[in-house]
Amino acid sequence: MHTVIVGIGGVGGYFGGKIADSGQKVTMIARGKHLEAIQKNGLQVKSINGDFITTPFMVTDTIDEVEQADLILICTKSWQVVEAAKMIRSILKEDTIVIPLQNGADNAEKLLSVLDSKHVVGGLCRIYSKIEAPGVISHFGFPPEVVFGELDKTKTERLQKVKEVFDKTGFNNRISDDILVDIWSKFMFIATVSGLGALTRATIGEMFGHPELNKTLRQTATEIYEIGIAKGVALPDDIVDKIMFFIGKQPYDSTASTQRDIMEHRPSELDNFNGFIVKEGKNLNISTPTNAFIYACLQPMEAKARKK
Incomplete structure (x- = not known):
């Protein structure tokens, strides 16, 4: 599975970093000094659960360089979701799964305004984290967790594929009975x-x-x-x-x-x-x-x- 993380702030940096640190193929979309620091030194995560440094498969600010994805986690701010959805269209395969993890009640709706519904799975995360410095993520509270599920409440095979990705990382995750x-x-x-x-x-x-x-x-x-x-x-x-x-x-x-x-x-x-x-x-x-x-x-x- 190739996982692409869009937005490497507190959320994307921690969860994307954990996926990369578990040995899985991860591409991170970052920018500015944060991008430069990760490319040079890897992504450093300071966590109450244990610090680590990981080197993702790719870190870039250019979507044209990114291979097609199996799973995309949108970890931008809420007002950037539509822009992110438009950006990732070029790396979607027929069965690519896209999950928004930022705060807000209507992020899945924003994705659906741009992407075909077959790609969109509802999601959320729970964590206290932030960018401490370029290339450095600080996780300072709450046991990290990702919750995800189909918007129509069905239990699909693809949810199990996502869970396999998350299970390898060690962070808490579960498939929701009613993601809304x-x-x-x-x-x-x-x-x-x-x-x-x-x-x-x-x-x-x-x-x-x-x-x-x-x-x-x-x-x-x-x-x-x-x-x-x-x-x-x-x-x-x-x-x-x-x-x-x-x-x-x-x-x-x-x-x-x-x-x-x-x-x-x-x-x-x-x-x-x-x-x-x-x-x-x-x-x-x-x-x-x-x-x-x-x-x-x-x-x-x-x-x-x-x-x-």
């Missing part, structure tokens, strides 16, 4: 803590422990639940309680990647998180006042970051 429920459950967590965290500059533990901010977290999650249900996602009735419990179990000083992007004046996934819920609320005639407030407050910072 899993995607929206993770989205509820990440969108709930990201925007409010950026707005308050508080850690997840600080927000959860503050009575009023705890209420705001729950209100944000509840609005996301209402949008998900209206879109036909079979979210369980107690999902908001479960997400709040999960938030409370996070490391006290942890922050979400989108929160860090906003605080460090980088373009973020704000539009794909709270902004997505506000947009879907308008489309579905569902009120989302908490998400709307958070989104409006952060929009000026996002606009400045994107002008740089």
